[in-house]
Amino acid sequence: MKTILFFSLTAMISLSGIIFAVAEGSPLAGCSLLIALATLFFVDIEEKFSVPPVVANLFGFVAFLIAGLEFFNGEIESRLLAGGHLIVYLTWVFMIQKKETRHIWWLCALSILQIATASVLTKSIWFGGALIVYSFLATWTLSVFLLYRSTRGSSLKSQNELEKDDLDSKFVVGDQWRGISRDVDHRLLNWRFLVVSCTMTCLGLCLTLMFFLFTPRIWIGQFSFLSDEAMDGRPLTGFTEEVKLGDMGEILENDEVVMELALSHTATELPFTEAEVWSTLGAEPLFRGTVMEKYENGRWKQLPNDNFQRFSRRNRYAPITQRYKISPIGSAALFSFGDTAYARAITDDRRVFRQQFSDEIIRDDEAPLNQPFEYFVRSNEAAFDSTFSTQRNYWSRFSQLQFIGGYQQTLRQIPDGMDRVIALSREITRDVSSNLDKAKLLENYFLNSSEFTYSLDLRIEDASVDPIEDFLFNRKSGHCEYYASSLAIMLRSVGIPSRLVSGFKGGQYDKNLNLFLVQQLHAHSWVEAYIDGSWVVLDSTPATRAESVQEQMKPTSSFAAIKQKFETAWNTGIQLSKTQQQQIIYKPIQEIGQQSWANAKNLMQGRATSFKSLLNFLTSPGEWFSIKGGFFVFVLLALTSGAIWTFRRIYRLIHGINFRSQKTTQRIQKVDFYRRFLKILRRQGIQQAPTQTAKEFVATSLTDLQPKLLKNNLEEWPADLVNKFYLVRYGERELSKADAEEIHRRLNDLENCLTQQEDEEK
Numbered sequence: 043m044k045t046i047l048f049f050s051l052t053a054m055i056s057l058s059g060i061i062f063a064v065a066e067g068s069p070l071a072g073c074s075l076l077i078a079l080a081t082l083f084f085v086d087i088e089e090k091f092s093v094p095p096v097v098a099n100l101f102g103f104v105a106f107l108i109a110g111l112e113f114f115n116g117e118i119e120s121r122l123l124a125g126g127h128l129i130v131y132l133t134w135v136f137m138i139q140k141k142e143t144r145h146i147w148w149l150c151a152l153s154i155l156q157i158a159t160a161s162v163l164t165k166s167i168w169f170g171g172a173l174i175v176y177s178f179l180a181t182w183t184l185s186v187f188l189l190y191r192s193t194r195g196s197s198l199k200s201q202n203e204l205e206k207d208d209l210d211s212k213f214v215v216g217d218q219w220r221g222i223s224r225d226v227d228h229r230l231l232n233w234r235f236l237v238v239s240c241t242m243t244c245l246g247l248c249l250t251l252m253f254f255l256f257t258p259r260i261w262i263g264q265f266s267f268l269s270d271e272a273m274d275g276r277p278l279t280g281f282t283e284e285v286k287l288g289d290m291g292e293i294l295e296n297d298e299v300v301m302e303l304a305l306s307h308t309a310t311e312l313p314f315t316e317a318e319v320w321s322t323l324g325a326e327p328l329f330r331g332t333v334m335e336k337y338e339n340g341r342w343k344q345l346p347n348d349n350f351q352r353f354s355r356r357n358r359y360a361p362i363t364q365r366y367k368i369s370p371i372g373s374a375a376l377f378s379f380g381d382t383a384y385a386r387a388i389t390d391d392r393r394v395f396r397q398q399f400s401d402e403i404i405r406d407d408e409a410p411l412n413q414p415f416e417y418f419v420r421s422n423e424a425a426f427d428s429t430f431s432t433q434r435n436y437w438s439r440f441s442q443l444q445f446i447g448g449y450q451q452t453l454r455q456i457p458d459g460m461d462r463v464i465a466l467s468r469e470i471t472r473d474v475s476s477n478l479d480k481a482k483l484l485e486n487y488f489l490n491s492s493e494f495t496y497s498l499d500l501r502i503e504d505a506s507v508d509p510i511e512d513f514l515f516n517r518k519s520g521h522c523e524y525y526a527s528s529l530a531i532m533l534r535s536v537g538i539p540s541r542l543v544s545g546f547k548g549g550q551y552d553k554n555l556n557l558f559l560v561q562q563l564h565a566h567s568w569v570e571a572y573i574d575g576s577w578v579v580l581d582s583t584p585a586t587r588a589e590s591v592q593e594q595m596k597p598t599s600s601f602a603a604i605k606q607k608f609e610t611a612w613n614t615g616i617q618l619s620k621t622q623q624q625q626i627i628y629k630p631i632q633e634i635g636q637q638s639w640a641n642a643k644n645l646m647q648g649r650a651t652s653f654k655s656l657l658n659f660l661t662s663p664g665e666w667f668s669i670k671g672g673f674f675v676f677v678l679l680a681l682t683s684g685a686i687w688t689f690r691r692i693y694r695l696i697h698g699i700n701f702r703s704q705k706t707t708q709r710i711q712k713v714d715f716y717r718r719f720l721k722i723l724r725r726q727g728i729q730q731a732p733t734q735t736a737k738e739f740v741a742t743s744l745t746d747l748q749p750k751l752l753k754n755n756l757e758e759w760p761a762d763l764v765n766k767f768y769l770v771r772y773g774e775r776e777l778s779k780a781d782a783e784e785i786h787r788r789l790n791d792l793e794n795c796l797t798q799q800e801d802e803e804k
Contacts, residue, residue: 043186043189043190044190045087047186047190048082048087049082050179050182050186051146051149051183051187052079052081054176054179054180054183055078055137055149055153056079057175057179058074058154058156058157058176059072059073059074059078059130060074060075061157061160061172062130062160062163064160064164065159065160065161065164065169066126066160066163070127070130071130071156074130074133074134074137077134077137081137085138085140089140092138092140093135093138093139095139098135098136098138101134101138102131102132102135105128105131105132105135106128108128108131109124109125109128109131113125115506122159122162122163123163125159126156126160129152129155129156130156132148132152133152133153133156136149137149150180150187153180154180157173161173170612174247177246177247178239178240181243181246182236182239182243185239189235256627298369298561299369299559299560299561300368300371300560300561300562301366301368301369301546301549301559301560302366302367302557302559302560303364303366303549303557303558303559303560304364304365304557305318305322305363305364305558306362306363306365308359308361308362308420309359313556316551316556319551319558320551322423323549323558325548326547326548327547327548327549328379328545328547328566328568329377329379329545329546329547329560330379331375331377331402331543331544332373332375332402332543332544332545333400333401333541333542333543333570334542334543334544335400335449335452336455337457337527337530337542338457339457339508340509342542345400349398349399350395350396350397350398350404351395351396352396353383353384353385353394353395353396355384357383357384357420358383358384358420359420360384360422361421362380362420362421362423363419363420364378364379364418364419365416365418365419366378366416366419367415367416368415368416370413370414370415372411373411374404374405374407375402375403375404375405376404376405376415377545377546378403378421379419380422380423381422381423382396382403382419383421383422384419384420385403385417385418386417387406387415387416388417388418394406399449400541405417410629450539450572453534453539453540454534454537454538455534456531457531459507460508460510460511460531462514463514463528464535466514466532467532467535468536470484470487470532471484471536477537477538477571477573477574478573478574478578480536480538481533481538481573481578484529484532484533484536484580484582488525488582488583488584489582489584489585493518494525494584495518495519495584496519496520496583496584497519497521509524509527510524510528510531513528522547522566522567522568522583523567525583526542526567526569526581526582526583527542527567529580529582530542533580538571539571540569540570540572541570542567542568542569543568543569544565545565546560546565546566547564547581548560548564548566549561567583568580568582568583569582638677713767713771715763715766715767715785715789716764716767716771718789719760719763722789722792722793722796723744725796726747726796728743728744728746728747730743736764737764737768740760740761740763740764741761744760750795750796751792751795756788756791756792759788759792763788766781766785
């Protein structure tokens with residue numbers, strides 16, 4: 043068992059190190075595999091080498107020094123990595139020592155901490171699969187360790203000591219060895235033990251999943267213990283109100299349709315032809331969504347702004363009507379193309395508002411976020427805000443002064459530590475004077491450069507610097523968020539107000555539906571710069587981005603489709619925000635509960651509406667695979683289980699007395715030989731106490747009879763008799779005819795032996 047324990051421990055430590063190394067993108071933690079294999083042979087099994095505690099303590103002190111230097115000399119993300127590296131170093135220190143119980147406890151704890159740290163460093167779906175494998179391995183290792191510790195005591199003995207106390211000695215049912223009982227036909231480590239460990243792991247994972255889904259999202263999500271603020275959880279997609287660099291990478295691999303657009307002429311209400319659609323939208327239209335103005339520590343977020351205005355009805359006759367249907371995205375943001383003059387919701391005639399300064403379109407608060415939303419937009423033929431007057435002709439002079447003052451100043455803010463970015467921006471624009479020329483030069487710095495490439499790879503080269511600086515000077519490869527963020531900060535570096543816009547770019551036209559379809563993989567970020575009194579749209583992402591999107595849109599195999607579904611579910615789950623949780627989980631459950639209660643009351647009152655509702659549900663297969671269907675199955679299983687339990691209880695109450703009496707009679711008949719044994723001893727004044735077991739009675743009460751039993755070769759027979767009693771009474775074994783005859787003969791010998799003793803005493 044000791045060998046199995048150390049092999050399991052080695053596998054668990056190695057797996058946690060590999061997971062941490064892949065999540066970090068560095069081979070450092072992967073060295074745990076080599077160290078674990080070496081120490082398994084030399085330290086644990088052969089016991090040829092181990093580091094003394096004094097030397098191990100010295101190594102631990104050095105590990106703290108190295109991790110401390112990493113922590114205090116780096117930025118926020120490097121501090122997290124410093125903590126993870128310290129865990130790895132301490133794991134190595136414990137592995138090279140001779141392992142007592144406390145060492146194994148520490149190694150298990152450090153292994154789990156490595157997994158916890160890796161969960162912060164990556165959100166990829168591979169981590170979910172690795173976590174499941176690790177859970178099974180960790181449960182098995184801990185189970186073997188606890189079993190070993192229970193059977194061996196508080197310390198781990200050497201191999202020579204173990205041979206003196208081996209488990210392979212003979213024993214019978216009822217024996218207890220160091221507090222652990224086992225059957226005659228089974229070992230301690232067997233298939234039953236393995237199945238139980240796997241079952242408990244599955245139950246634990248299911249319970250953990252339930253806690254994760256139903257625990258209210260209050261501060262969980264985009265929270266950093268090392269930052270100055272904790273932000274509410276936001277849905278991490280390409281169009282969120284807050285986004286961290288790198289979050290869009292997973293969305294860009296999702297082919298789910300998120301938006302449907304139908305274009306028509308406002309005056310005639312006639313739909314656009316395909317040619318008119320492409321003529322209006324262009325090859326890669328930009329659908330404007332969320333605007334984010336503040337950048338800090340690799341995150342973009344919106345400025346607090348509660349100034350929402352209704353659209354002026356005098357603009358409702360703009361020539362182009364855009365009708366949208368968007369899927370649930372966990373956000374109140376709506377999208378539009380071109381110069382939006384008027385917008386209105388279609389569903390329940392809810393209002394749609396425009397946010398002052400940022401010009402975002404926001405749906406009404408009453409619109410549920412877990413349902414599709416339909417609205418229409420009336421727009422002009424001009425591009426977005428080309429004159430800066432079309433959209434804001436209703437603003438007061440005071441509002442314009444606010445914009446020119448405080449808002450512009452905010453859009454020029456640059457975080458600390460961007461000296462290299464500022465120097466690069468000024469170097470690029472040193473030969474031009476106008477802001478428009480500066481903006482174009484900075485945009486072309488990315489578009490015309492062979493150094494920068496488009497990629498969904500999110501690997502970090504230097505975690506000690508800001509992600510923008512790491513992108514500009516180290517990686518020079520990334521997706522649109524990195525290009526747009528870099529351009530926005532570089533524009534601010536030369537005094538041009540700029541902001542990040544998150545929405546969609548591109549799509550495909552469906553001739554059969556006469557709809558323009560936009561998928562999640564079309565999520566995109568670009569920049570709006572305020573130059574010479576108007577907003578200028580700038581997009582620094584290389585043209586290879588379109589090739590990547592087209593590659594994602596190609597038909598995939600069934601396996602790839604299934605993989606994509608899993609990735610979508612994984613990304614949605616790990617990024618579940620407070621709003622999404624309420625809309626996707628709590629609100630449907632509340633609605634189902636209210637509807638079920640209403641149906642129950644109708645049923646009790648004899649109304650037929652509840653039966654119709656149930657019939658409609660049963661005849662609609664599409665409803666079966668939904669939250670409502672899951673709730674219905676849960677209730678049905680609960681009622682069925684309750685009915686079965688009630689029936690069994692009633693059956694036992696009716697037949698329990700007879701059954702127990704018959705069972706008792708059968709067992710008494712089976713152990714008549716033990717009753718006769720007790721009767722023979724009672725004649726000698728030896729009686730079993732009520733608190734004694736059969737084995738305790740034989741071991742402590744036959745001392746005076748030992749000489750007589752030894753003389754008749756019966757000294758070991760009472761213990762053998764008790765073993766057979768346990769087999770029959772508790773093991774449900776049937777005595778063979780030969781055993782029964784042997785016991786009967788031995789009882790006669792015992793009775794004759796004790797009778798002769800009485801005659802001699804008389």
